Amino acid sequence: MEVKEQLKLKELLFIMKQMPKTFKLIFTLERALFIKLIVFSIITGILPIVSLYISQELINSLVTIQKDVSIVISIFLTYLGVSFFSELISQISEYYNGKFQLNIGYKLNYKVMKKSSNLALKDFENPEIYDKLERVTKEISYKPYQIIQAIITMTTSCVTLLSSIAFLMSWNPKVSLLLLVIPVISLFYFLKIGQQEFFIHWKRAGQERKSWYISYILTHDFSFKELKLYNLKDYLLNKYWDIKKTFIGQDTKILRKKTYLNLIYEIAVQLVGAVIIFIAIMSAFAGKIMVGNVMSYIRSVSLVQNHSQSIMTSIYSIYNSNLYMNQLYEFLELKEEKNEGHKKQIVEPIDSVVFQNVSFIYPNQGEQTLKHINVSLHKGERVAIVGPNGSGKSTFIKLLTGLYEVQQGDILINGINIKELDMDSYMNQIAALFQDFMKYEMTLKENIGFGQIDKLHQTNKMHEVLDIVKVDFLKSHSSYQFDTQLGLWFDEGRQLSGGQWQKIALARAYFREASMYILDEPSAALDPIAEKEIFDTFFSLSKDKIGIFISHRLVAAKLADRIIVMDNGEIVGIGKHEELLKTCPLYKKMDESENYMNPLEEERSKWTEVQYQG
Known part of the structure; x- marks a missing residue:
């Protein structure tokens, strides 16, 4: 796979089109667990807006109450029930999530090891294929799970975001749509940083292997005698640190870009949210909506802000991890050393x-x-x-x-x-x-x-x-x-x-x-x-x-x-x-x-x- 430093729309679409491949791989390895996680993520996404609506009704009932408290108590008990149910779903989801992470990591690692054992000797002597294997094995313990986790998180966030916007639109459709503008604009820039980050890690696979090798010979017994006798410790440590200093510089540059973009994004979202909250307060002051509604709209704005940020992060993670997954697919699709054809002859003792x-x-x-x-x-x-x-x-x-x-x-x-x-x-x-x-x-x-x-x-x-x-x-x-x-x-x-x-x-x-x-x-x-x-x-x-x-x-x-x-x-x-x-x-x-x-x-x-x- 050719990896470019600059992101173009067609490349983004190509990467996202690989998602069905990822789903197919997940379904092959852990179909039942993945379906359960998706179902729980949808339920988890709906519960915040349900809880928000019940709390709105609870506050409004307190404002309008005269003598009958039974309605307030009923709403309060419903609110408690939803809270307990939400916590139960959260714990069950955590259990399945942990189980899924263990299973997917071990099974994919097994799959890569099995693939490696079916390659030819010439593949292991090919630096390009060896670098590909290094990239795949280095991140297999967390990258595939990372993309699954991002999909699940995005599913939850999308459900919460859409339900929150629908809730706000029932009050003021035009103003509510403002909350979607900034995340959409910011999406491209988040993905561009993701492309640059992957490119850096992809390009330095050879150097990663060198640093691993230096670490390996410094920490194992077979090399100790020569390292000690020839006093190679300082030379090798300096060589290792020179490589890692370059990595630190590259990673810090990407981290700085992420921080700047996040700061600009958060400021913009907070300003739009402040405008919507101000309009809600003015509407309550004019008697057009009740206090409970104001509180629920404020919380809805907060939900939209938080979950739009979560969706952005998830898309960034999916995109970045998909670049890795393409490397994994390329490795898994390498030609294996197999007996081909139907006329292969069994060898008796060699004469x-x-x-x-x-x-x-x-x-x-x-x-x-x-x-x-x-x-x-x-x-x-x-x-x-x-x-x-x-x-x-x-x-x-x-x-x-x-x-x-x-x-x-x-x-x-x-x-x-x-x-x-x-x-x-x-x-x-x-x-x-x-x-x-x-x-x-x-x-x-x-x-x-x-x-x-x-x-x-x-x-x-x-x-x-x-x-x-x-x-x-x-x-x-x-x-x-x-x-x-x-x-x-x-x-x-x-x-x-x-x-x-x-x-x-x-x-x-x-x-x-x-x-x-x-x-x-x-x-x-x-x-x-x-x-x-x-x-x-x-x-x-x-x-x-x-x-x-x-x-x-x-x-x-x-x-x-x-x-x-x-x-x-x-x-x-x-x-x-x-x-x-x-x-x-x-x-x-x-x-x-x-x-x-x-x-x-x-x-x-x-x-x-x-x-x-x-």
């Missing part, structure tokens, strides 16, 4: 993978990340992928796992084009440990069970996998406490080192019954002994399956059935270690660099290699 002339380029980048990749992978084969940083290894894995769509060329799975496969069934055959693996601040059971969610309660199998990966640090009396909270975000959590978290992530991958196992830099956070254990387990579990691992360490790659060497998005070598030393200059250079060390390191390297070879 072969073939890349045929596959190329890939990231959005807004001029150079291809992968260039004409041709390679095949087969069951029972363990393949190492090596190459310098930025050579395209991770992009290759993302295409292989179906996280990216193939742009050019074909990927064949068991001889079938990956585009013809049911992606859910395909991904069910893959277990992966990514370089940026997740550290779920949840229980041990969830951390492992997320590998195959439909077997979350199979703790016996989890026990086996944890033993295979040697997660001894969580073992107590020969067993694992699967309810143990991992991480320090929540109460009674247990902190883990980077290597320990990686072992948990590895156990999660091995918990899945897959036919293709993928490890992306599995030894990054591990010591040599743990590294050897990881690869021993990998080679054991991937027997008779497809096993793929990315590694910068050739000592591990040597053990693979084949080594794929990548550089600058291309495959520059395929073969075994000895063969590549002769045919691939880059691989030879990597080997020489890895073996360039002092005598002590050389002895350690030999020991490590002996460990790998058992």
